[in-house]
Amino acid sequence: MAQSVIEALLKSKIGLDANSIGAEAIASAIYQRMADCGITDIAHYLGKLQVSTQEWEALIDTVIVPETWFFREPESFAFLKHYVLSEWLPKNPQGVLRVLSVPCATGEEPYSIAIALLEAGLNPTNIHIDAVDISNKCLSKAQRAIYSQYSFRGNSQSFQECYFQATKAGYHLCEQVKSMVNFINGNLADPAFLADTPLYDLVFCRNLLIYFDVTTKERTIQVLERLLRPEGLLFVGHAETWLLFKTQLISVRQDSVVAHRKSTGGENVRKNHHPNPQRQSITGKNIDVLNKRHLPKKNNSKFVAQERLNVAPQNPILPIELKVNLLETARALADEGRLDEAVKLCNDYLNQNQVSTEAYLLLGQVQQAMAQNERAAQSFQKAIYLQPTHQEALTHLALLKEHQGNADSANLLWQRIHRLTKDKQF
Structure with a gap:
């Protein structure tokens, strides 16, 4: 009973759908926190959780498993550089590119974005990167910017040598890249998330929406739409693109990259009624089906x-x-x-x-x-x-x-x- 209440609290506060990670994973996190607190009765732990902000944050840190690494899905960063050089920069030669990474976990993604933009030739003064996460523990590690070899899996040795210094404590990120990222504690499931922030040209929000309940998914997508400027790009995970089908976000998929452009309002954003829809499946492959004739939709x-x-x-x-x-x-x-x-x-x-x-x-x-x-x-x-x-x-x-x-x-x-x-x- 007490676990069900805790699951309901996780759902109401951070939008977590217990089914997305499994009740066993949540139970494991709860019992780990109970052991750390010296509590043997789950009902007593629930009482502590309801009155202690610190314990609530500790439980979130235990439930959330921040698995990330530098240049995860490298095609997205190659597409990022191509977009900036071919589209954004010619229109904004003196502008500041505004980028949001959420959730940023322990910092590998926003730092990868910073490095990609530097390698694209942008001046650091023309780049603004906000990185947001609900976990203060993750943010603290991100701000330290010291990483183990595990954070570089899949990347070449030259990448580490260029931007990191090897020490006994780990690999230290260079100060130039560190200074380019502004870390913020925040909850994307909050409708007022970054309400007073200027709009972003690019938003990275990958592999998060699938862990929210239906209501939080819908609310979060509205928040992401609000944060993007017209023609801005949103990067999501492969399993999340179908969630954006009935929004003002239009797929600009290229190879295995999953990105969506915010409509300016002039084009037809009802994508399912487009006269020649270029359907994009959640597999990351382009398909063009069902566009030779109009068919009635049936539930069966x-x-x-x-x-x-x-x-x-x-x-x-x-x-x-x-x-x-x-x-x-x-x-x-x-x-x-x-x-x-x-x-x-x-x-x-x-x-x-x-x-x-x-x-x-x-x-x-x-x-x-x-x-x-x-x-x-x-x-x-x-x-x-x-x-x-x-x-x-x-x-x-x-x-x-x-x-x-x-x-x-x-x-x-x-x-x-x-x-x-x-x-x-x-």
């Missing part, structure tokens, strides 16, 4: 599949080309936020093709977006079983293990991904 996924694919309900065996369309339709439905229907079509496809790596990958991504993390992990594992070198499936599973607090399993997966990356370089 069976009829959706039959109408869109023109498949007779009496015929359970699908031709190869229709099987492919079935998977593409599942991607399109996921992109529209129709997740239950997407799961149904993924399973229909797998009934016909039980060795499809891509189908298990898509199914896992949709299940993760639905906070069905255990099922998602099983789907990613099946994809990896079928194709052991599938880096996207390995990456999704590693991130999922991290957020579930299973650092050992995540670390093994990251080592495996790193070996695959090195092999491709030779």
Whole structure:
């Protein structure tokens, strides 16, 4: 009973959906804090939690597992440099580029942004970076800017040598980059978050929304929209793009980068009614389906599949080309936020093709977006079983293990991904 109350408090205060990380992970954090406080009865701990701001912050620090590293998803930073040089700078030659990183965790992301902008040729005086996190413990480490080798996984040695000094305490970030980031304690789930702050050109908010409950997701997206200037870019995680489908944010996906541009109001932002929609699925792949004819929407996924694919309900065996369309339709439905229907079509496809790596990958991504993390992990594992070198499936599973607090399993997966990356370089 007391744990349920604590879960409800986490939901009301920071928007955390207990299903997103699992009740076991929350219970583990609670009992760790109880041990640290010398409390053996959970009801007594709940009483302490309700009257102690310090204990509340300590519990949040224990529940939140800040897994991050420098230049995580390097394609996003390459896209950032390209955007700044080709689009922002020509329009604002003397302007100040305003960037927000939230949550910033222990600082690797905002410092990566600062380094990327320096390497793009911007002057530090033309860069303003705000980095926000709810955890004071994380912010304290970020401001120290001393990191272990683990924060550099996947990056070249030259990157460390250029911007860090190796010491017995760890790798110290150079003062020039440190001075470029302004760290702030804040709660993105608060509707008044950064209410009096000037608008940002770029916002990085990756792999956070999927851990919020539905109400907090909607409220947070409204906050992110408010913080962006017109034509500004929002970077989110692969499993989060479907959440933005009915907003004024338009996908500008390139390769595996997941970014959305805020509409200026002049274009048609009702993307599902665009005359030639370039559908973007949560898998990070471009698809252009269902745009040859307008189809009525029905809630029953069976009829959706039959109408869109023109498949007779009496015929359970699908031709190869229709099987492919079935998977593409599942991607399109996921992109529209129709997740239950997407799961149904993924399973229909797998009934016909039980060795499809891509189908298990898509199914896992949709299940993760639905906070069905255990099922998602099983789907990613099946994809990896079928194709052991599938880096996207390995990456999704590693991130999922991290957020579930299973650092050992995540670390093994990251080592495996790193070996695959090195092999491709030779």
